[in-house]
Amino acid sequence: MQDPKTGVKSQTQRLVITTIPHAITGEDIVAWIANRFKIDATEARAMGTMMVAFGYIYPLQDHKRLMLKPDTSLYRFQTPYFWPAQQWPVEDTDYAIYLAKRNIRKKGMLELYEQEQYNNLYKWMNHKWDFIVMQAKEQYRAGKERKKPDRVVFDCQERAYWVVHRPPPGTVSAMDYGHDRMVDPNMEEVKVCKKTPDYYRRIIMFTQQCIMRPRVKSSVSIGALVKYTITYKEHDPFLHACLPSNPWLTDDVTYWTLNMPNVEIPTKMRVERWTFSFGELLMDPRGRADFRLFLKKEFSGENLAFWEACEDLKWGAAETMKEKAQQIYKTFLARGAPRWINIDGKTMDITVKGLAHPHRYVLDAAQTHIYMLMKKDSFGRYLKSPVFKETQKKAILCRFTAPVPHLAVYTGICEAQSTASPGFMTLPNSAACPSPISVAIDSTPASERRFDGNGGPSSSHFPSIAEASVSEEENQPPAPKSRMALSLSRLLRRGCNAPSVFASLSPKCAVASGGGKVQPLGVEPLAQPQPRRIANFFQIKVDIPPECRIYPIDSEDEEDDSPDTARGGVKEIICPWETVTKQEGTG
């Protein structure tokens, strides 16, 4: 764990004629570094600070703070003797001698922390103390024989050295290097003892295998890497605005709410991702659910069910593994099995043979076969199917929502934070967002049925390992989470527009007249009788900016001009962390 330390390269030094020779100013150092490496001043300063922190340059003023100040503060280059790169072991004995020496010179002038350290060293190095004092006196005497300027310089250098290696309390030490690695491959002994004939034989075998491995032309594989970034470019929140907005930037969790794992209506972006590859479709629980629906209509659901069962086997607990393997065989592979899958004879042979001594990868061949079948055949047909087209049509189109800095949505405090940036707010402590633990507990009953056609007690053999499975028609009533999604989707179909929403809540604001569906206050007498839950959050002055804040709209209903705006649904958007109870339409 060593940092490669390059020595200080600077040869050009400004000479400032004071009694200290070869002093340089901080700003000159920064300028020189910036010029040498073609970087900007901030980075140059950071790099300079590293040099100071490691003791290659030391400050003349404020010597305990090892940082580079880009002003006229003075610095000097440390003598190579004291460079960390020399890797002298930094002994406590030497430190004790140094402190003792300073004590001779300036009695009682040690800093507080140095005094403490001095006392500690005195205690546990007591047996050596005569030697230490003697050395200190010797060095002190030798120092006196030097010319005064040299002595001053050397004292400065020595002091700087010890600030680096025995940092004052509360400062960050660059010498902190963390945990040592066990094996240092640079050590010569390690190299020597490993080189047995066997060692080379292993390398030979491995290298031969590597040579035999098929590889692809760079242009092809690099082309694929590039293509991937292009395909996903618009889905990358760092490269393309996240719609409606990035929760971290605007403190609005709509994006997460709309993209919950098992939401009923996915967003258009999400549906688009399913078309990128079969893997994407399967990895998204909502996508997989859609695919499952499609397969059901085609009466080929057993393929997906088999694939899921194999995943469960591979990644499941070791204890249940044998049982699961047998269960899968009975359900999918045996002759006359209730959900028999169609795989070629050779694969079936291998699989059946393997099942005599099952291990977690025993179904790999069959699983791969079925996966490729789905990928090459079903996936393509799915993308052209009515199921998919329906989902695509219904998907939510999000528009970009500019952050509204005036509205401190999540604070329970009644401060008018008109200029507060949406940063650092503390949400009410409990359940700001349903914990995955509670979600898992809530949805376990619904998820125990992994695949139908396997009625009775055996269905519980395959409990869901990962996220809650999507509630299908025949399952129990959906967990509270998807209820929220349901009411949210209803809200979205009605369409809503923020200014009116906020207008209805805060009596103090003027209703903005930009954009479509603004309802003047008079039409919304229900503003006040909103449940008290919301009132807590909105006892702040709301300054509605003239820009409309457009919430995700359902593309279908764009033309519907429904006068009943999102009154009842307001809660879902503003307080996304609360599990929403069914909202009846308010009259």
Add this chain to the structure above:
Amino acid sequence: MACQGLAKGETTNTLKAESESLKAKLEEERAKLHDVELHQVAEKIDALGQFVMKTRRTLKGHGNKVLCMDWCRDKRRIVSSSQDGKVIVWDAYTTNKEHAVTMPCTWVMACAYAPSGCAVACGGLDNKCSVYPLSLDKNENLAAKKKSVAMHTNYLSSCSFTNSDMQILTSSGDGTCALWDVESGQLLQSFHGHSADVLSLDLAPSETGNTFVSGGCDKKANVWDMRSGQNVQSFETHESDINNVKYYPSGDAFATGSDDATCRLYDLRADREVAIYSKDSIIFGASSVDFSLSGRLLFAGYNDYTINVWDVLKGTRVAILFGHENRVSTVRVSPDGTAFCSGSWDNTLRIWA
């Protein structure tokens, strides 16, 4: 492996010579298909614009160096571990701490969130990896339910759950990686091949993938088949310890961060290194790397307290982020790519977006 004596005419030196010549042949084979460079292909792509990335949340609460962190799949919770043995689960969005565990050892260098969000795994100088099921009950003593899963003969450097809560993959200072069954603590597979400490591992993202990559102090990055335990591919182009490895989102490449102050990109299908991310002014080791969702950006945390953001395709640096007051020890992008989190020896974690 049984020690064979030397066959007739063989000496250690002839074997050594043979292995050297084979290595050269491998390089030749690799070079044959090397018909284009990454930055050449990247010339046709638009350059990236200016980035404004700022700290959006600062998580304070650790009393000592933060060594590792991991995101929960719900995109907002994280688990982090530190030198003093504390493991904390946060809701990063609200900056609230939700759970805290004190490990019996210091230097908890590895922590991971379970895919279900119901457990965390961590380990370090105790040579073990322990799984703590998380409870909704705030008063419950999490340490009581701890389950010891992995046992190595040296410190645990990294751990990761596979696709479920039931299996954990670990890497250790003893030079090996291992796959464990959580319920029983049974060792399912072990992976030998590194000649020094293994510092990091990452599982392949693809649905059908059964591989993972590991990087270690022997400067090698190895790709392993989880089923057979075999080392499938190996790359040795770094000049110093590899601190961190991460797969490219498509699973066809991976990036490494190393003490030699460079990050490199290796293409698995072409079987070679395709890019080096370095700059004269960067002289400190990279401790941690991660890709953005599309794979276009590489975020790398360095020991000089900064985070550099690289354009993966063009090989240039697009931003440098200051803010931490000590080494950046870990960098991870959130599961939906909306932000990334950095943990540092200055005891804090920062969310950047």
